[in-house]
Amino acid sequence: MTAVLRTTGLAVRYGGVSALSDADLTVEAGELVGLIGPNGAGKTTFIDAVTGFARSTGRVELTGRELTGLPPHVRARHGLARTWQAAELFDDLSVRDNVIVAAGGPGFRRTARELLRGRGEGAAAADAVLDRLGLTELADTEPTQLSQGQRKLVGVARALAARPALLCLDEPAAGLDSTESAGLGKHLRSVVDGGTPMLLVDHDMGLVLSVCDRVVVLDFGRVIADGPPEEIRTDQRVLTAYLGSSASPEATR
Numbered sequence: 001m002t003a004v005l006r007t008t009g010l011a012v013r014y015g016g017v018s019a020l021s022d023a024d025l026t027v028e029a030g031e032l033v034g035l036i037g038p039n040g041a042g043k044t045t046f047i048d049a050v051t052g053f054a055r056s057t058g059r060v061e062l063t064g065r066e067l068t069g070l071p072p073h074v075r076a077r078h079g080l081a082r083t084w085q086a087a088e089l090f091d092d093l094s095v096r097d098n099v100i101v102a103a104g105g106p107g108f109r110r111t112a113r114e115l116l117r118g119r120g121e122g123a124a125a126a127d128a129v130l131d132r133l134g135l136t137e138l139a140d141t142e143p144t145q146l147s148q149g150q151r152k153l154v155g156v157a158r159a160l161a162a163r164p165a166l167l168c169l170d171e172p173a174a175g176l177d178s179t180e181s182a183g184l185g186k187h188l189r190s191v192v193d194g195g196t197p198m199l200l201v202d203h204d205m206g207l208v209l210s211v212c213d214r215v216v217v218l219d220f221g222r223v224i225a226d227g228p229p230e231e232i233r234t235d236q237r238v239l240t241a242y243l244g245s246s247a248s249p250e251a252t253r
């Protein structure tokens with residue numbers, strides 16, 4: 001079966017620094033794959049290389065189509081969506097309008113018309129995304145009124161609105177408390193179970209190990225482990241990479 005995402009020998013250098021080396025990773029249909037590793041391991045660099053924001057060597061394929069060398073906006077058009085470590089929202093638009101604007105597909109004029117009209121296809125699609133993420137009650141709220149966790153979820157809603165083939169999330173749980181993080185995990189799982197595969201980078205091991213189907217571990221830019229959470233928890237290379245001892249990776253954050 002064709003993987004949704006397949007990278008082969010993906011590598012990124014920043015001057016003399018090898019940020020990512022020879023990284024092979026797949027995300028299959030229906031999968032939530034976690035990408036973890038100690039600080040500076042290359043996780044954000046991996047997402048940057050896949051989405052075209054970092055110059056890379058090696059190969060990137062999305063549902064069998066080669067994206068290698070294409071600029072970010074073309075990769076996005078082929079179905080790659082990402083979020084950033086800081087959720088960038090338009091603070092003077094409602095949550096619903098933030099999602100409508102992010103859907104992008106209709107083009108600026110049609111999006112502007114949708115916003116002026118208030119309802120329509122774009123609004124209905126945005127409401128469906130908000131519903132999946134449990135944000136319906138906040139649709140008419142302005143982002144300045146939201147908690148950090150809710151802002152993160154709106155960021156995910158914006159990425160999802162473009163109906164991507166793959167959603168890449170960069171540290172969506174950063175700054176969330178454990179209750180907010182557990183809530184986020186439930187919603188991310190629901191997005192994947194609803195048909196959108198996901199690559200999740202996060203330092204919150206409780207979140208990653210509890211919601212992911214498979215976890216890939218990077219250390220010094222190299223993949224050192226790839227398997228189900230229960231295997232990763234006890235993988236000696238992973239334990240050593242995190243603490244240089246036989247402690248659990250969950251104890252690192």
Ligand SMILES: Nc1ncnc2c1ncn2[C@@H]1O[C@H](COP(=O)(O)OP(=O)(O)OP(=O)(O)O)[C@@H](O)[C@H]1O
Pocket residue numbers: 014017018019037038039040041042043044045046
């Ligand atoms: N723009 C850049 N220029 C130079 N070096 C960079 C750049 N971006 C990242 N690096 C280096 O590449 C390596 C991987 O960084 P990256 O941010 O991808 O790691 P990470 O696993 O996401 O780390 P963290 O968990 O701290 O966010 C690090 O050594 C980092 O210092």
